[in-house]
Amino acid sequence: MLGIIIGVFSVIVLISIGQGATASVMDTISSMGSNIISINISDRRSSFDYKDLIELENLEGVKSATPIYNIYGAVSHDLKSEKVRVVGANENYFNINNYELEYGRLISPIDVDYRNKVAVMGLTTVNNLFGYDDPIDNEILIDGQKYTVVGVLKPKGSSIIGDYDDIVIIPISNIMRQKRTAVIHEITAQAESADTARQAAENIESYLYDYLGNDESYTVFSQGQILDIMDDITGMLTAMLAGIAGISLLVGGIGIMNIMLVTVSERTREIGIRKALGAGRGSIMLQFLIESSIISGIGGIIGVLSGIYASSYISKLLGTRLVINMYVLTVAFGFSLLIGLFFGLYPANKASKLRPIDALRFE
Known part of the structure; x- marks a missing residue:
């Protein structure tokens, strides 16, 4: 869960700070007027x-x-x-x-x-x-x-x-x-x-x-051209920051997979009893997928809330505009759930394939 929290937190904070700083610079350029032309004779x-x-x-x-x-x-x-x-x-x-x-x-x-x-x-x-x-x-x-x-x-x-x-x-x-x-x-x-x-x-x-x-020997830039260039640059920077932060989400997902594999190993007898009482492969898989999704979901919620709070504090500290993008929040939280499902799939599948007799004999 901690890995997911750090991943979602990183995504939200990095993108919010990046977009906030960009918005502040864009506001500054726009405040000068869209009819301003900068000329430099080099x-x-x-x-x-x-x-x-x-x-x-x-x-x-x-x-x-x-x-x-x-x-x-x-x-x-x-x-x-x-x-x-x-x-x-x-x-x-x-x-x-x-x-x-x-x-x-x-x-x-x-x-x-x-x-x-x-x-x-x-x-x-x-x-x-x-x-x-x-x-x-x-x-x-x-x-x-x-x-x-x-x-x-x-x-x-x-x-x-x-x-x-x-x-x-x-x-x-x-x-x-x-x-x-x-x-x-x-x-x-x-x-x-x-x-x-x-x-x-x-x-x-x-x-x-x-x-x-x-x-x-010279450069001529209108304010509109500068805004277009800034928009392109910040778009690339935002994508790069999201990619870097997304790596920590993947690390968190690997952590979930490892924990769920340990869980399958520790609960082998429980799985055997359930299968002996008539539980099918689907219900065993569903049990472990729900557990991994809950872990990643709770981690995602905590990451989102802490990310919003940290972004607000850092933007005040830097004197930039606070930008909380709901699309980014939704994607970060949804991605955390998908990470839980994806990395919980292998342990869940492994648990569902256990034979009842082997699981009951497991020490």
Whole structure:
């Protein structure tokens, strides 16, 4: 029974955790919108710059775009310092990534054009550096460079990927000057709608091919494509996890077979008496099959209940969504019963073939 419990428990927990983590990632990607297009220019010799971004925004189906430059910088105020994700972007970044303003103002096109040293902060970063003080018009240091806080974002929450509110956004022109580069390698674009996202992505690909002359120098992914790829990957991972956990169910079934063989041996005289009193092969087989099914069935129930409880606890611990798939529960429990029947069949058949005279003489 313990082998069945461990097997069913493993199947449910592994699949639930896998599907829960997948659902959390999918929710995160979906929350960004189905009309988001991610562009990465891998060719380091590329000359794609901010002026070229304007041409990309004018393509059919493209609503807006923002270049992105991510760094993890030391952000400090007074004596407090935090390692924070600093994003260089333009004024479109907030709308594309569903960030809303809590108070103050956002980055403007003038800030980008004139490299104004202004910063917009997430609420987590504000709390870590300023506590209950108002950060607006206060100065912070980002890798030793002074910036003035002009806005604070509304809380967006966190996911398995991280805390969306632990962030500082500054004009990308400042980071590009600091890194001594005029080239853009990462862009996030927004299509006019989810229906036009695929067409917009194709237009962007065509434009980049004409610009770079090599389709291996860039990658363009729409959010829908990313979701499709994630779905395929997680489907394979779930099947692999189920297969690994299913092995422990087979081990449990072998344990049941061994125990039932011992039971047949220990109850040989009982089988002989029953057959002497008129019990047929069918009734003897049924007796032992019922016993093996009860063992595996009780093990399956305990495994299902403990698996649900453990999945709930682990999902809270990891901060992922709890996914309890009734189909998986049913299959796991049904498989445990089939395991009991299958591995109980050989001992039951062996018991039913015993001759009454031999069974009664057995010591």
